[in-house]
Amino acid sequence: MANTQALKRRIRSVGNTQQITKAMELVAATKMRRVQDAASKAHTYADAAMTALGRLSANVEIKYNPFFRPVGDNKLYIIFNSDRGLAGAYNANIFNAAATAFAADKKSGTRPSVITYGRKGARYFARGTNIELLGEYENIADIPDINIFAPVIETITDAVMAGKFGAIDLIYTESLSTLSQRVRTLNLVPIKPPEEVADAKGPAEIVYELEPNAEVVLDSAIKLYLQASLWRARIEAAAAEHAMRMISMNNANRNAGDLIDGLTLELNATRQAAITQEMAEIISAAEAIA
Amino acid sequence: MSLKFQLISGDGIKFDDDVYEVLVPTKDGVIAIAEDHMPLLSAGAPGVLSIRHKSSDSAREMEHFAVYGGILQIEGKEARFITDDVTTSEEVVEREAQEALARAQKLVETADSRQALDEAKHVLHQHTARLHLAQLKKRHHH
Numbered sequence: 001m002a003n004t005q006a007l008k009r010r011i012r013s014v015g016n017t018q019q020i021t022k023a024m025e026l027v028a029a030t031k032m033r034r035v036q037d038a039a040s041k042a043h044t045y046a047d048a049a050m051t052a053l054g055r056l057s058a059n060v061e062i063k064y065n066p067f068f069r070p071v072g073d074n075k076l077y078i079i080f081n082s083d084r085g086l087a088g089a090y091n092a093n094i095f096n097a098a099a100t101a102f103a104a105d106k107k108s109g110t111r112p113s114v115i116t117y118g119r120k121g122a123r124y125f126a127r128g129t130n131i132e133l134l135g136e137y138e139n140i141a142d143i144p145d146i147n148i149f150a151p152v153i154e155t156i157t158d159a160v161m162a163g164k165f166g167a168i169d170l171i172y173t174e175s176l177s178t179l180s181q182r183v184r185t186l187n188l189v190p191i192k193p194p195e196e197v198a199d200a201k202g203p204a205e206i207v208y209e210l211e212p213n214a215e216v217v218l219d220s221a222i223k224l225y226l227q228a229s230l231w232r233a234r235i236e237a238a239a240a241e242h243a244m245r246m247i248s249m250n251n252a253n254r255n256a257g258d259l260i261d262g263l264t265l266e267l268n269a270t271r272q273a274a275i276t277q278e279m280a281e282i283i284s285a286a287e288a289i290a
Numbered sequence: 291m292s293l294k295f296q297l298i299s300g301d302g303i304k305f306d307d308d309v310y311e312v313l314v315p316t317k318d319g320v321i322a323i324a325e326d327h328m329p330l331l332s333a334g335a336p337g338v339l340s341i342r343h344k345s346s347d348s349a350r351e352m353e354h355f356a357v358y359g360g361i362l363q364i365e366g367k368e369a370r371f372i373t374d375d376v377t378t379s380e381e382v383v384e385r386e387a388q389e390a391l392a393r394a395q396k397l398v399e400t401a402d403s404r405q406a407l408d409e410a411k412h413v414l415h416q417h418t419a420r421l422h423l424a425q426l427k428k429r430h431h432h
Contacts, residue, residue, distance in 0.1 A: 041302030048298045048372045052361045055331055146300050146374045206365055211332040212318045220333035221361050227374050231300050
């Protein structure tokens with residue numbers, strides 16, 4: 001027969017855990033709402049940057065721009081993961097997606113390089129033998145200062161111009177809804193400008209004046225595109241992280257509740273059994289005396 | 291006579307309205323755009339972007355923003371300026387902007403590599419734009 005003392009202790013301990021998971025769920029929910037708002041703004045920004053770049057797609061200058069026709073053999077992955085755990089399969093999903101991509105690279109003889117945002121990723125990718133870890137950034141705010149990506153953009157620009165990378169992919173998690181997240185692999189380079197929609201006064205027919213010249217405008221547009229894509233990926237990733245942490249903490253909370261219910265039942269049964277036993281003993285003793 | 295102007299930053303749409311005229315800092319200098327400007331894509335420069343809402347508005351009534359480079363895109367009656375960051379005149383204080391500018395100048399002087407110097411110059415341009423914005427705000431309050 002289980003000891004009622006031990007059961008009580010376990011119930012108390014699970015109760016404490018439940019309090020923690022409940023608090024973490026609330027914190028994640030609050031953070032998520034704040035970041036979701038920023039994510040929709042980042043969306044607008046990224047779309048606008050992409051449109052501006054799309055307006056240049058007819059220009060001859062892009063035929064020779066390495067961002068549109070990169071020549072390198074290697075591939076760079078910029079991977080957004082989290083600093084902290086307890087967010088369900090958030091990081092595991094990202095690492096799986098990365099591993100699949102690396103495996104495909106191995107077949108085609110490409111050596112992957114990685115820049116990671118998040119402590120978990122820095123640890124994970126540092127172990128990989130066939131990967132060149134170019135940079136790791138930790139403790140990035142959910143909605144960081146926009147200048148945070150300046151070093152990475154410089155690395156990318158230098159490497160693409162020097163013909164080091166033939167492709168650059170972003171791997172991050174995006175939220176389809178609060179309850180559904182999926183890992184997204186976005187091809188950052190080579191740049192594929194969106195197809196122009198040819199409506200009545202379609203932009204394809206407009207001839208744009210470029211000031212001061214095509215090259216400078218293209219450079220600015222590419223920089224804006226890189227910045228907007230990274231910015232958007234970071235905020236989407238943060239929103240997804242908080243959503244997944246909220247869901248996993250909600251599950252933990254429910255599991256703790258179930259555990260407490262089960263243990264309480266067991267405790268009651270045990271106590272009842274002890275009472276029944278004592279009663280039986282008293283009755284049999286009274287009968288023996290009588 | 292009006293132009294639909296949008297100012298878009300990483301923090302969403304900062305301005306979206308019909309205006310009379312916009313003064314935009316570009317790499318070729320400040321340009322004024324109004325309705326039916328020719329289609330244009332221009333590389334933006336750090337500086338102050340000023341919006342005149344109505345043709346009768348005086349300089350005092352113009353709305354100002356500090357921007358830090360980006361792309362100006364004009365087509366027909368619509369124009370937009372896309373930039374990574376925008377500072378509104380409510381967000382700057384002249385004294386703070388001046389101090390920040392002094393710090394940025396020191397950074398430029400003490401930069402010990404090409405990269406550090408580029409970054410310091412970038413910061414310097416940003417703070418110059420902010421200070422300019424703060425001074426405009428002060429002038430219009432008096």
